[in-house]
Amino acid sequence: MEQHLYSRIANQMQQHIREGIYKAEDKLPSVRALAKQQQASVSTILAAYGLLEDWGVIEVRPKSGYYVRRNLSKAPEAPSIIQTTNTPEEVSTPDLVMEVIRDSSSPDLISFGAAVPADDFPVINQLKRIFSQKVRTEPFIGIGYDSGKGSDPLRRQLARRAIDAGILVSPEDIVISEGCQAAVGLCLRALSKPGDIxxxxxxxxxxxLQLIEALGLKAIEIPSNAEHGMSIEALKLAFEQWPINIVLxxxxxxxxxxxxxxxxxxQALLDLIYQYDVPLIEDDIYGDLGYGSQRPKALKAFDSKGQVLLCSSVSKTLEPQLGIGWVMPGKYFKLIEYQKFLSSTGSFRLPQMAVAEFLAGGGYDRHLRLAREAYRQRRDRLADLISLHFPEGTRMSSPQGGFVAWIQLPKGIASTKLYKQAREHHILIAPGEIFSSDPKKYPHSIRISYANSWTTEREDAIQTLGQLAKQQITMSSP
Ligand SMILES: Cc1ncc(COP(=O)(O)O)c(C=O)c1O
Incomplete structure (x- = not known):
């Protein structure tokens, strides 16, 4: 309990420093004053200040007290994302994608590679308990095929939860899939033919991108902004220039x-797809993981014409092993239901029953509150570590939800080389080249997944990455 309190106080203090309530070189409240203010013991405050010192945020000055560090590193600036006009391209299948995927489950690597939820939340044990109870009490095998759309109770729960995202949908208008990627696959298969854009x-x-490639489609990449996502202006220009068939x-x-x-x-994006009469596939897999007080509205919430197919799963909120995703296909329901039948005739009911029960209780909301706050703090810590250890000029996106960030390194650093060097140090990151149809588009960027808690080993790994990046600059300078 005490241990929980000191890290909460340290995080709160760090937040105050970030917000400028305490600036570089400001003296912080004395240990006794803070103990009184926080109604905590002196040893709890000492532990909190100790943690802030370890994080490199504050320093102790003998006989004077605690101060915000003079050279406190500023939060990294947001990355600037290429804003050139693109042409529709066939996506190549870089072997690198499969290399990253294979390595992602390796227990020998310190992984910042795959976007997998944290492993330190109580939800896993809660789900295990529900599973064992269901095995004992429910007929989960020997019941033949299900309706094809998936379990009724799960679809009912998903329809209830969709209200939080501003969506009114009947359980009858939801199709369960084997994950979000499978859901997007159903939509692309149903709505496109090879050569479509x-x-x-x-x-x-x-x-x-790999799904687009596998189906013989072409991707036109629309520039995006680190804060606001896809540029509507750029999409408008692309629509004027190319016969775009689907927006994803x-x-x-x-x-x-x-x-x-x-x-x-x-809203502006919807106006465009209505104007050009094309469907929009919305991948909402991280939508429940926002750090703000309100869950953001899904794009589908604004869709009055049924032209948005929302795809999601529990892979990021609960656990990818559950293999549960869904589509809310709007007016394309029949096409998606048919694709689901073509792709898999029966699905294993047990996980669907367990997740339905978990969603029906208060457990999911409690879990989300915990996860959102933990991920926010872990993002802040990543920003501090990047500022402390990475070369000057490194930029980082500041996600307001989810648990992946985009890091843009100075020009002298080749991100695929950094990925390979990191691999030799048993550290996994995702190199920028796999995030575009053009492997040369992001030669200096990497993605870091920051879901897991910051252990000393993981913090040291970020320091090692920073050192490797700095070495690349030294070696490339004349
Ligand atoms: C945006 C996005 N969509 C889909 C997926 C795949 O989801 P699932 O594991 O549910 O198939 C991921 C996983 O990283 C993702 O980040």
Whole structure:
């Protein structure tokens, strides 16, 4: 309990420093004053100040007290993302994608590579308990095929939860899939033919790009902004120039940047797809993981014509092993239901039953509160570590939800080389080249997944990455 308190106080103090309430070189409250203010013991405050010292945020000056560090590193600036006009491209299949995927589950690596939720939340044990109870009490096998759309109770729960995202949908209008990627696959298969053009934001999650490639489609990459996501202006220009067939976007906490599209841009994006009469596939996999007090509205919430197909899963909020995703396909329901039948005739009911029960209780909301706050703090810590250890000029996106950030390194640093060097030190990162159809588009960027808690080993790994990056600059300078 005490231990929890000191790290809470340290985080709160760090937040005050970030917000400028205490500036560089400011004297902090004395240990006794803070203990009184926080109604905590002196030893708790000493532990909190100790943690802030370890983080490099404050320093102790003998016989004087605690001060915000003079050379306190500023939060890294947001990355600038390429804003050139693009042409529709076939996505190449870089072997690198599969290398990163294979390495992601390796227990020998310190992983910042795959976007996997944290492993230190109580939710896993809670789910295990529900699973064992269901195994004992429910007929989960020997019941033949299900309806094809997936379990009724799960679809009911998803329809209830969709209200939080501003969506009114009937359980009958939801199709369960084996994950979010499978859901997007169903939509692309249902709505496109080889050679069609899909507009996606850039940089974009490599799994979506590889799906586009596998289906013989072309991607037109629409520049995006680290804060607001896909540029509506650029999309408008692309529509004027190319016969775009589908738009595919991650409006709420994009991967790899973590951008959140403002509601007015969501509306403007919808106006465009209505004007050109094309469907929009919304990947909302991180939508429940915002750090703000309100869950952002999904783009689908603004869709009056049923032209948005929302895809999501529990892979980021609960656990990827559950293999549960869904599509809310709007007016394309029948097409998606048919694709689901073509792709898999029966799905394993047990995980669907367990997740439905978890969503029905208060456990999911409690878990989300915990996860959102933990991820916010872990993002802040990553920003501090990048400022402390990475070369000057390094930029980092500041996601307001989810748990991946985009790091833009100074020009002298080749991110794929850094990825390979890091690998030799048993550290996994995701190199920029896999986030575009053009492997040369992001030669100096990497994605870091910061879901897991900051252990000494993980902090040291970031320091090692920073050193490797600095060495590359030294070696390339004349
Ligand atoms: C934006 C995005 N969509 C889809 C996926 C894949 O989701 P799932 O594991 O549910 O198939 C990921 C996983 O990293 C993702 O980041």
């Amino acid at each position: 899909v507009a996606v934001e850039t940089p974009s999650y490599y799994g979506l 976007s991650i409006p709420c906490f994009s991967n790899p940047v973590g951008a959140l599209m403002p509601d007015e841009n969501k």
